[in-house]
């Protein structure tokens with residue numbers, strides 16, 4: 001311990017010097033840069049200065065945390081017995097690492113940029129052995145050491161409180177293996193402690209304890225898109241964020257060109273995960289919702305249920321395409337273009353063939369219009385050439401802009417704006433049936449039609465679904481300006497086919513990490529199967545990888561959730577939990593408000609965060625009752641606020657977790673919406689340690705059989 005603390009001190013000093021050095025370079029500016037001969041001219045010195053400034057800023061902004069969490073001692077070759085399992089691919093005993101010792105941390109630490117690192121970045125190739133080595137496949141590692149730090153430590157050497165060694169390759173006289181990775185519970189007490197640590201505030205990184213199956217996903221190649229079907233609390237979100245950090249580290253240039261995008265279901269969720277990437281040293285990643293991607297107008301209108309369902313249906317893509325291309329007309333008249341004393345003439349038949357050909361080539365609409373123009377000019381050029389030899393570039397430009405040519409284009413391939421196209425479709429029954437007949441039924445078409453159409457498209461009031469449709473039309477007209485190198489899509493089961501297409505358009509040249517759980521689908525258009533959803537996302541070939549080992553929800557609560565899962569009829573395997581701790585209590589109570597206050601009072605005697613979750617329409621009342629009883633509470637919008645008790649409507653609970661969840665009236669959550677049972681499944685699986693279910697009405701059928709050993713059913717106590 002003394003030696004390791006001393007090492008921690010050395011690392012801290014080195015890190016402090018790195019930060020100071022970065023500052024120094026920024027404040028002394030280009031002078032230093034030039035002196036070092038890095039850059040001769042002002043412009044690149046300035047660019048370098050900018051890079052240094054942002055680097056210094058990044059170092060300063062990074063939350064201070066322990067600088068290392070692990071150590072690998074590689075064996076020297078003589079001491080590495082071939083175990084039989086250890087010879088396959090993926091288990092290299094890389095000669096370069098023989099007898100080497102490496103510390104592993106959140107980022108590289110070195111005395112100076114050219115010095116050998118004191119701490120390796122967890123994403124460096126060597127670090128992989130830290131996550132993957134087992135006694136059966138030691139990958140050349142003799143000893144894996146994990147470090148335990150005081151909770152919340154900022155890395156002060158005296159905060160180093162524990163060490164744990166696993167001997168993966170036995171030496172003489174030391175025949176014991178302490179392997180991991182196969183048992184129900186983690187073999188490492190430090191890992192177990194980390195997993196069971198009470199939660200407070202926003203989500204944390206998991207670099208110190210990534211599990212082998214998670215690591216495989218985190219380090220998947222940039223080119224590969226895949227989908228993680230993960231039971232609640234299996235670390236989907238964590239895996240997605242760490243994968244983002246890994247890709248940024250491993251392919252900085254290729255990602256930098258397009259950028260990396262993380263999509264989450266709502267603002268509360270985005271706030272909850274917002275600290276993870278910065279704590280891993282990545283500050284430039286865009287994290288937003290699909291709604292943010294399509295927000296070309298504020299969403300001010302509300303759709304009826306049926307209208308929303310139809311607008312999110314994939315058939316709308318075909319309807320919109322037909323509506324847009326319905327603008328293209330077969331030319332009926334010849335084109336006559338005056339040119340000085342001449343008039344060039346192209347007859348209608350030739351023009352019609354030309355337009356039809358371009359239509360068949362199926363370019364984006366805007367490109368199609370310009371292609372028709374270019375081909376018309378080419379016809380004019382042929383005529384001019386026959387008469388007077390090849391015309392010059394200026395002549396070609398003039399013909400392209402000629403009033404007659406533009407008028408011809410406006411007649412056969414008019415300009416289009418997304419708003420105009422959609423307003424016409426939703427505002428005009430004739431246009432709608434022209435575009436939708438054979439695709440949408442009569443009642444579906446009627447559900448789409450505006451009751452009162454605005455006079456022009458500029459006066460239209462758009463709904464959230466409309467914005468998705470506008471994005472679709474914009475995508476038909478031209479390519480989206482944004483295109484990402486990689487997109488991480490969380491809670492992907494909830495996206496509608498049309499929302500999936502928003503993402504597909506922006507990741508055409510990149511790759512996707514799709515995260516979700518079919519059992520947690522709560523939107524009316526939630527996916528029932530992954531292959532279809534992946535096809536809408538433009539990745540029909542993507543692999544679906546299940547994760548079933550839960551790190552959040554304790555076994556007793558998982559058992560209850562699995563009972564409910566059986567009734568959901570989704571093709572997903574049940575979850576299992578790494579956590580033997582945890583409590584589940586189900587109580588029928590006479591007075592819900594009073595029982596809630598009591599449960600909160602009790603919950604506050606333990607460490608960690610507390611959430612009271614109720615059906616949406618009851619959440620406000622629950623909050624008021626708690627405030628009345630003297631508790632300070634926060635709402636979903638204030639994650640990370642001061643009060644330890646959050647009151648959440650069931651619809652806002654997705655993706656979040658709390659140490660202690662007090663769930664009010666499960667049957668009301670089920671009854672509140674068509675997919676209420678799925679919603680209840682989400683809510684049941686938010687608890688890290690304790691779940692209290694309080695009810696006055698009968699429990700939903702799937703929950704009545706809960707017989708987990710730690711289930712305590714108490715009958716209403718008398719007045720207290």
Ligand SMILES: Nc1ncnc2c1ncn2[C@@H]1O[C@H](COP(=O)(O)OP(=O)(O)OP(=O)(O)O)[C@@H](O)[C@H]1O
Pocket residue numbers: 194195204205206209210211214230231232233234235236237238239517520551552654655656657685
């Ligand atoms: N390897 C790990 N070590 C420690 N903690 C982990 C590990 N993997 C996941 N966790 C923790 O388990 C919890 C659940 O992870 P996460 O939220 O990523 O799961 P999820 O699959 O997205 O869950 P859900 O679908 O229910 O929203 C988080 O607190 C996360 O930090």
